Amino acid sequence: MWLKALHLIFMVTWFAGLFYLPRLYVYHAMSEDEISNERFKVMERKLFFGIMTPGMIVTFIFGIWMLADYAWAIYGHAGWLHVKMTLLALMVVYHYFCYVWLLDFKYDRNQRSHVFYRWMNEVPVLFLVGIIILAVVKPF
Numbered sequence: 001m002w003l004k005a006l007h008l009i010f011m012v013t014w015f016a017g018l019f020y021l022p023r024l025y026v027y028h029a030m031s032e033d034e035i036s037n038e039r040f041k042v043m044e045r046k047l048f049f050g051i052m053t054p055g056m057i058v059t060f061i062f063g064i065w066m067l068a069d070y071a072w073a074i075y076g077h078a079g080w081l082h083v084k085m086t087l088l089a090l091m092v093v094y095h096y097f098c099y100v101w102l103l104d105f106k107y108d109r110n111q112r113s114h115v116f117y118r119w120m121n122e123v124p125v126l127f128l129v130g131i132i133i134l135a136v137v138k139p140f
Helices: 002-030 034-075 079-106 114-120 123-137
Strands: none
Touching: 002 034, 002 079, 002 114, 002 123, 034 079, 079 114, 079 123
């Protein structure tokens, strides 16, 4: 149960970043002065590298540990686990896109509007709902 608890704690950390970083991009895309622009760059960098990415890495460490320790032997044949791992892979792709957008802002080459980032801010909700339902309900 300790592995599961630690896995969930760092999953929450990862999701905190996935929820907040695109929201920072919304405000950053709307900012018009240099002071705000530079402040958002610092906040985005610290969130991505200090919270979000370490949260993802440690989530995967404990998740893989659980799979190796017991979960794969019990649920390896279950469809829900395969779908959950697919959603996790897609979440890593989303995480990567957050990094690409971070670089766009860092180098002042963002071409997207705040509306785009508002929509992208909703994507992690879909991942969270799907993953939690799959892990808790185990529907198939």
